[in-house]
Amino acid sequence: MSKLSIPSEERRYGAPALDKGLDILEHLSHESLPLGQLEIARALGRTPGEIYRMLMCLEERGYVMRDEGSGKFRLTLRLYELSHRQNSTTLLRKAARLPMESIAETVGQACHLSVMNGPMLLVLMERMPACQVCLAVGEGSRMPVLQSTSGKLLLANWPEAEALEFLDQLPDFRDASKAYRHKLLQALADLRGAAHCHVSSSTTEGVADIAVPVGVPGSDVAGALVISYLSGTKSGEKNYPRYLEALKAGANEINRNLGIA
Known part of the structure; x- marks a missing residue:
């Protein structure tokens, strides 16, 4: 689904932390293999420290999980589950x-x-x-x-x-x-x-x-x-x-x- 376009004057009320979390989810959705913290940070133009807490939060809430072998992150089916609560x-x-x-x-x-x-x-x-x-x-x-x-x-x-x-x-x-x-x-x-x-x-x-x-x-x-x-x-x-x-x-x-x- 296409992104919702938000007028620039409304962006002054943006939420940087939320943007960061959504950036992570959207990036992982385009990748077929799990990604490490450093790989995600580089792809998003951020430092590993910037996204560490966000990854921990997303993992705790069930939106991402770590691969057992590599410890890298991938999406779960949580977003799919939410999107199908309304048909x-x-x-x-x-x-x-x-x-x-x-x-x-x-x-x-x-x-x-x-x-x-x-x-x-x-x-x-x-x-x-x-x-x-x-x-x-x-x-x-x-x-x-x-x-x-x-x-x-x-x-x-x-x-x-x-x-x-x-x-x-x-x-x-x-x-x-x-x-x-x-x-x-x-x-x-x-x-x-x-x-x-x-x-x-x-x-x-x-x-x-x-x-x-x-x-x-x-x-x-x-x-x-x-x-x-x-x-x-x-x-x-x-x-x-x-x-x-x-x-x-x-x-x-x-x-x-x-x-x-």
């Missing part, structure tokens, strides 16, 4: 609730957040505007990944090898023609790293979907923020820039709520 679904719902309510009221359209759920795409949550008429998908709805804009956008941002392995398990892909598979893989390649996706719905005629990724691509904390609207109307096409702007602003707020820069 990804809970984190996304908490982070997205207020931004999605703001989107719905700002543009007068329903918006929904979709996540991967096995071979299906799940509408994790939906927020409706106060207006009487709008196009809704339905919270809790499920649909095949390859039949949804959100599913393709999310899958496109998986590591390529994992995406191919996933696709090979789907009968819709595995049993399809060579031409279809080639076309789909090209479409996913075109979407990789895209800031948004705007296409006609593959399931409902006259409807277009605008999807923006949120969270950490390819992880459990990843989703697609979507507005579906009637594309065959003048007002729909006229308002497309507003919808996209609102989605991007909402996605940025969700990412900030998740602690992602």
Whole structure:
């Protein structure tokens, strides 16, 4: 996960000791082998004495442990344990609730957040505007990944090898023609790293979907923020820039709520 960006004016309230401890943890997370006190100090541009007490504290609290043979330090699973006390679904719902309510009221359209759920795409949550008429998908709805804009956008941002392995398990892909598979893989390649996706719905005629990724691509904390609207109307096409702007602003707020820069 990306580091949270903190404005420079707020850094005057920094905690040097905490920074030192976090530097140690982050450095060890990048190393496959245990490191000694001197090695850690050199890598961080500090003296061994500066980090001695911090290493002792981290060891006592269970965040690092010493290798029995060499006495060098490595990470434990303590950070992993803490990060999994709240599951990804809970984190996304908490982070997205207020931004999605703001989107719905700002543009007068329903918006929904979709996540991967096995071979299906799940509408994790939906927020409706106060207006009487709008196009809704339905919270809790499920649909095949390859039949949804959100599913393709999310899958496109998986590591390529994992995406191919996933696709090979789907009968819709595995049993399809060579031409279809080639076309789909090209479409996913075109979407990789895209800031948004705007296409006609593959399931409902006259409807277009605008999807923006949120969270950490390819992880459990990843989703697609979507507005579906009637594309065959003048007002729909006229308002497309507003919808996209609102989605991007909402996605940025969700990412900030998740602690992602």
